[in-house]
Amino acid sequence: MRILLVEDDRPLGQAVLGYLKSKQFSVDWAENLQQAKGFAATVPYAAVLLDLNLPDGEGLHLLPLLHESAAHPSARPTVIVVTARDQVSDRIRGLDAGADDYLVKPYDPEELLARLRAIERRRGSQASSVLTCDAVTIDLGREVVRNGTVPVVLTPKEWALLRVLASRPGQIFTRERLQEALYQWDATSDSNTLEVFISRLRRKLGSALIETVRGTGYRLTAL
Known part of the structure; x- marks a missing residue:
């Protein structure tokens, strides 16, 4: 929670x-x-x-x-x-x-x-907030992700990033805001760390799910 x-x-x-x-x-x-x-x-x-x-x-x-x-x-x-x-x-x-x-x-x-x-x-006990994009299903309430029928295991840092991005599909989040999500797990997190975890999410969920907005940050493809 x-x-x-x-x-x-x-x-x-x-x-x-x-x-x-x-x-x-x-x-x-x-x-x-x-x-x-x-x-x-x-x-x-x-x-x-x-x-x-x-x-x-x-x-x-x-x-x-x-x-x-x-x-x-x-x-x-x-x-x-x-x-x-x-x-x-x-x-x-x-x-x-x-x-x-x-x-x-x-x-x-x-x-x-x-x-x-x-x-x-x-x-x-309430209905979970479930988002879908193509084959990817993100259940924020239960913290469950599936790519097609296959469960996707995410680390706490990967979940921290995905929760922010999925909170407002289509909205651009600055690099600074996403780095804050990582910072709660590791005070040494920097911009290079952010790139690493964005890359990991793309490998697990598909490269098209997270869009890079040059000079600004990232956004989740509108669901």
């Missing part, structure tokens, strides 16, 4: 990031509102852990973008507000703004895990 962590407290953010990755979640970490908007505009998240007090604005300002960028209401991420504000009025305001849940700092990591597992179960 893909999660967006929006947290400006670096030690806390690093701790939560490490914990969630140890539980096999895929996590993007934004330290301010602008970074969070960049992630939310291009990646379909299942859940968002949203701090309210950010250096460049209030976290609740991210909610309209999360709702607008979802292809369908059922695809909207579940938003858990995670904040030190413990007043009932703050909780009501967050829920009225469109958040789904509220967790007050400091919290037990096991409580957060339980809430995320519940989200995962709910989403798993």
